[in-house]
Amino acid sequence: MSVSFLDRLGETATRKLAARSSRRGVLGRMSAAMALAPAFPLLPVARADAASAPAPTLSDFERRAQSRDATKCNYWRHCAIDGVLCGCCGGGVHTCPPGTEPSPVSWIGTCRNPADGRSYVIAYRDCCGRDICATSKDCHCNTADREMPIYRPQASNDIIWCFGTASTAYHCSTAAIIGQAS
């Protein structure tokens, strides 16, 4: 990759700024930006574009997915979830259990609903502020359709997605519909 003069200039300026400025100040501003981020779902739009390409065949998860019981790992929205289902912990598929706080940011999956054959963008928001929910092993899920490494963080499900919450302790994960993907 040839790096242009402008890229170099921009990077040098950014690094000098970063070296001089206070990280905590930046963190504070970023936290505010993160709190507002769900109002502007830019990434789901990007994912929707990507997902609009015709899917020739279904993945193993999609072939076996069901749309009746949201407290099971094979529930269709859980195609790329890693963690404990909040529905097994006093919450629901888009509800945090009492005493916990939803993370304003999340990782994103694109899952197919077998009931209507449509694909939806799913925000896997973690519920934070309590230690991990002690539920049955059946509620510990680790699925990976379109799941990416941590250098593609928006599609990476090993990260503790408790950014911008009062506490970053991980309790459980939800799977809220953001919109239709195709």
Add this chain to the structure above:
Amino acid sequence: MVGWSTKTAWRAAFSAMLMVSAATAHADTPVLQAEQNDVATLPPVAPHWFLPATAHTAYTIYDGDAGRILGTVPASSLGNIVLSPDRKVFYVADTIWSRGDHGTRQDLLQEYDARTLKLLREIELPPRALAVYKKQDFDVSPDGRWGYVFDMSPATAVTVVDLAHASVARTVDIPGCALVFPWKAGGFSSLCGDGSLTNVGYAGGAEAKVTHTKPFFDANNDPIFEQGLVDRATGRALFVSYSGKVYATTLGQDPVIGAPWSIQQAAGQPVAGTGVQDLAWRPGGAQPFAWNRASGHLFVLMHVGTYWTHKAAGTEVWELDPVAHALVRRIDLPEPARGIAVSPDAAPLLYSTAENGKIATIDVRSGAVRRTIEAQAGPMFLVPDM
């Protein structure tokens, strides 16, 4: 009444005889002495030691030959551990809260003496990245001078820790990139979302030199696993993609990246595709790779599955010669495993963690299971040197 008296007399006599014989027996053996409580220390780190992440509370030190616990290094399930290159200290990078699940967040680099396991120093860190089971979140330079801690807030950076002075030297932003892979000397590289490496040269002071490679892997369609391996002694790295392509790389300010080769092709199997119904042998798991320093061989946890099964447990371990691009042997596992490690020596032991937390220790050359240990283990291991 008479009968009762006689019976009682006999009983008394019999009891007296027993007491005499017991006293005689005791006279032959020394009286047990009072004891002082003491504390064990460890021998020097041995090649067959391994440290699985256990019970979300620690890395437990096992002697792989004896199959027994030697000691415990505390760490949460988000903690990372590194053995210093001189094997004298264990470093643990961890995150705690002052009141358990809330309060003041504290990110720490903790230094434990490898003989006594005493906590020697604690270095305060900026907020670390919090993600489960990634050894590549933290490493130490081969000369033992610098610690590299991956940060995510969610902007990504690496904190460089001056281990000689127990202080943070500086933080280097690595936008769009993640994890740390140390060079032989003078810096580290990170994997990037555009399929490239970013390379951070740092030898102290204020300046860090940052370079980027050209994209060399397809991050959209066949990304490289996070769990790439580095031999710190040589600065050589092996990165493996979801479909099983190996990219041998010599890390540095300008990394040299070899042409990729296929694990499956090396084993005489069909190359794995990236279609969601392409059934093939594939690498997978939470710690799917290991590298034996004595032979230079790569060990890969393999399963039969379709694309997007990169987290699935493996049923076999394939030993490969990454120079000859050739399969050495396939090792059957006693039960599917999510993580593996291999000892660094010429008589290697393979460790595999099953989903139920049991660890099998396997003689690599014979494939025989030596032991199964109820370890309450997660799928991440530390072994000496690698």
